[in-house]
Amino acid sequence: MTAAAEFGAAQEVDRKAGLEPLTAYTQDDLARVNRLIVEYMQSPVALIPQLAGHIVAAGGKRLRPMLTLASARLCGYKGERHIGLAACVEFIHTATLLHDDVVDDSKLRRGLDTANALFGNKASVLVGDFLFSRSFQLMVADGSLAVLRVLSNASATIAEGEVLQLMTSNNTATTEAEYLEVVSGKTAALFAAACEVGALVADRSEDECKALSEFGMSLGIAFQLIDDLLDYTADETVLGKAIGDDFREGKITLPIVLAFERGDDVERAFWRRCLEDMEQDDGDLRRAVELMKAHRALEDTRARAEEHGRRALERLEGFPDGPAKSALSDTLVFNLGRDA
Amino acid sequence: MTAAAEFGAAQEVDRKAGLEPLTAYTQDDLARVNRLIVEYMQSPVALIPQLAGHIVAAGGKRLRPMLTLASARLCGYKGERHIGLAACVEFIHTATLLHDDVVDDSKLRRGLDTANALFGNKASVLVGDFLFSRSFQLMVADGSLAVLRVLSNASATIAEGEVLQLMTSNNTATTEAEYLEVVSGKTAALFAAACEVGALVADRSEDECKALSEFGMSLGIAFQLIDDLLDYTADETVLGKAIGDDFREGKITLPIVLAFERGDDVERAFWRRCLEDMEQDDGDLRRAVELMKAHRALEDTRARAEEHGRRALERLEGFPDGPAKSALSDTLVFNLGRDA
Numbered sequence: 001m002t003a004a005a006e007f008g009a010a011q012e013v014d015r016k017a018g019l020e021p022l023t024a025y026t027q028d029d030l031a032r033v034n035r036l037i038v039e040y041m042q043s044p045v046a047l048i049p050q051l052a053g054h055i056v057a058a059g060g061k062r063l064r065p066m067l068t069l070a071s072a073r074l075c076g077y078k079g080e081r082h083i084g085l086a087a088c089v090e091f092i093h094t095a096t097l098l099h100d101d102v103v104d105d106s107k108l109r110r111g112l113d114t115a116n117a118l119f120g121n122k123a124s125v126l127v128g129d130f131l132f133s134r135s136f137q138l139m140v141a142d143g144s145l146a147v148l149r150v151l152s153n154a155s156a157t158i159a160e161g162e163v164l165q166l167m168t169s170n171n172t173a174t175t176e177a178e179y180l181e182v183v184s185g186k187t188a189a190l191f192a193a194a195c196e197v198g199a200l201v202a203d204r205s206e207d208e209c210k211a212l213s214e215f216g217m218s219l220g221i222a223f224q225l226i227d228d229l230l231d232y233t234a235d236e237t238v239l240g241k242a243i244g245d246d247f248r249e250g251k252i253t254l255p256i257v258l259a260f261e262r263g264d265d266v267e268r269a270f271w272r273r274c275l276e277d278m279e280q281d282d283g284d285l286r287r288a289v290e291l292m293k294a295h296r297a298l299e300d301t302r303a304r305a306e307e308h309g310r311r312a313l314e315r316l317e318g319f320p321d322g323p324a325k326s327a328l329s330d331t332l333v334f335n336l337g338r339d340a
Numbered sequence: 341m342t343a344a345a346e347f348g349a350a351q352e353v354d355r356k357a358g359l360e361p362l363t364a365y366t367q368d369d370l371a372r373v374n375r376l377i378v379e380y381m382q383s384p385v386a387l388i389p390q391l392a393g394h395i396v397a398a399g400g401k402r403l404r405p406m407l408t409l410a411s412a413r414l415c416g417y418k419g420e421r422h423i424g425l426a427a428c429v430e431f432i433h434t435a436t437l438l439h440d441d442v443v444d445d446s447k448l449r450r451g452l453d454t455a456n457a458l459f460g461n462k463a464s465v466l467v468g469d470f471l472f473s474r475s476f477q478l479m480v481a482d483g484s485l486a487v488l489r490v491l492s493n494a495s496a497t498i499a500e501g502e503v504l505q506l507m508t509s510n511n512t513a514t515t516e517a518e519y520l521e522v523v524s525g526k527t528a529a530l531f532a533a534a535c536e537v538g539a540l541v542a543d544r545s546e547d548e549c550k551a552l553s554e555f556g557m558s559l560g561i562a563f564q565l566i567d568d569l570l571d572y573t574a575d576e577t578v579l580g581k582a583i584g585d586d587f588r589e590g591k592i593t594l595p596i597v598l599a600f601e602r603g604d605d606v607e608r609a610f611w612r613r614c615l616e617d618m619e620q621d622d623g624d625l626r627r628a629v630e631l632m633k634a635h636r637a638l639e640d641t642r643a644r645a646e647e648h649g650r651r652a653l654e655r656l657e658g659f660p661d662g663p664a665k666s667a668l669s670d671t672l673v674f675n676l677g678r679d680a
Contacts, residue, residue, distance in 0.1 A: 132472065
């Protein structure tokens with residue numbers, strides 16, 4: 001394992017810690033979800049389980065399936081359907097990751113070589129398609145058109161968000177509203193669907209389904225904003241952490257949008273050189289962080305995340321107190337506070 | 341337009357001619373399918389309709405949706421559902437084409453620049469995902485779990501066939517059985533599903549659904565084998581035609597599988613140099629065709645196609661004679677006989 005890989009693995013452990021309340025609460029169900037994932041990624045075509053196994057075994061946070069599991073329990077669900085549907089949500093996510101890494105030409109994910117780095121872009125595109133198809137086979141096996149509607153809509157929205165992200169990439173003129181649109185699509189739509197599915201299997205009212213969908217949407221936005229923030233601030237903590245990946249890739253995230261909007265002409269020229277022309281020198285990342293601080297771009301990104309977090313918590317209010325609600329809200333609160 | 345593009349366009353017109361009976365029979369329904377396709381490829385994310393519009397407007401043969409339309413009519417269906425489901429079948433096909441062109445790094449399709457050549461691989465991957473999601477939204481709107489089952493199974497099988505093709509690429513040791521597995525997956529599975537959906541909307545018996553599925557499967561295999569054959573023989577006709585694309589790309593198709601199996605050591609070394617090492621000189625394509633002829637690989641590929649064509653026709657026997665059956669069988673017979 002390379003040094004970068006070890007580093008990434010350490011970072012990953014760290015992020016998982018933030019999900020501790022949810023992981024502890026869902027662990028028995030999650031073990032069943034993991035077994036189902038392994039079962040459904042099988043195929044007589046050997047390369048498929050090899051490649052899928054690589055990304056699945058790399059052990060993501062399983063945050064999205066955990067949201068389905070905990071949401072179902074929050075709604076008092078006693079059955080088995082949430083297991084298959086949680087696996088289905090994770091397959092959609094995994095398919096998206098495989099395609100993302102091809103699109104971003106990424107070499108490392110969660111501290112390990114990406115599937116495209118190991119198996120090539122071609123195989124990653126096609127196995128992504130396979131896993132996406134598998135997710136629909138799982139939904140069909142579940143048999144609920146309402147669930148199929150929510151997840152097929154989410155899939156279309158995710159793809160729209162990804163295309164929109166492609167269009168904003170390296171574009172410093174991206175507005176906060178446009179950026180929020182990207183995040184809502186590429187990240188939060190699946191969080192929303194994952195939570196709504198929990199309410200659907202429990203056969204809850206339209207209002208309750210909507211409340212959990214909105215909970216997931218706000219949660220997803222808050223999570224993404226904190227991720228974006230940490231990409232610039234994580235070095236300030238006791239934990240060493242590779243920062244600046246987004247900057248080096250010319251990814252336009254909220255800290256940049258805010259700093260650019262609030263900057264003068266000289267500063268904007270700096271942002272354009274670094275993120276549009278992609279000409280970056282030593283010290284540019286440091287200057288970027290200084291400008292973000294000077295314009296309160298980092299504080300305001302956290303404030304926005306907290307605002308979405310508050311909205312998320314509000315949407316849980318109508319649900320009964322108990323371990324499911326605690327697991328969901330503790331995870332949210334913990335993650336809003338995390339600084340690494 | 342380049343000379344190659346004009347040439348490709350001529351070739352395309354030619355292939356469309358072979359579908360004349362089906363096109364004539366389904367034209368009114370097909371016009372409605374085309375309108376629905378345009379409607380469903382819309383998105384507020386401008387790049388999506390731009391890119392999707394390019395590949396959709398390039399005007400493929402629409403063979404697969406025509407199969408759904410004609411199969412539904414063959415089963416006496418009088419309703420409207422076949423329109424949406426035919427569009428859905430075409431979306432699955434289009435998504436596959438977008439990803440195929442990325443995987444094959446193709447620059448031209450149907451005589452025009454490919455979407456990935458014009459818009460980049462990233463956009464093609466993501467818009468493919470979008471169209472695939474749209475196809476499931478169309479199925480959900482239709483509301484039949486039976487249809488969703490058939491098409492999600494077909495999607496998984498297509499992806500498996502594509503991955504298998506990737507694994508056989510440049511591999512002269514590919515057997516006829518393996519090749520048939522690739523063709524059944526990447527091509528014929530969607531033909532089979534397109535036909536079966538026609539029987540499903542008409543609420544026909546399981547046996548009739550199975551008969552139409554098998555009709556589509558055999559038809560799809562026959563079509564692909566004729567395509568593979570024409571890639572080596574089309575120059576023998578009065579129409580000039582660019583041949584040897586598969587050879588130049590190192591694609592292992594049935595004529596090669598048969599010629600390789602029947603060749604001696606010297607010939608096998610030739611095939612390995614051309615298709616595995618990808619070292620090709622002037623005259624190699626000519627030698628390849630000569631070896632195929634010497635070993636009756638071309639005749640036997642046509643014979644296999646005809647055998648699958650016969651099986652396809654047999655599966656239609658239980659259905660009533662009439663314009664739908666004629667359109668399907670004439671198209672099959674015409675295409676089996678085509679030599680350009």
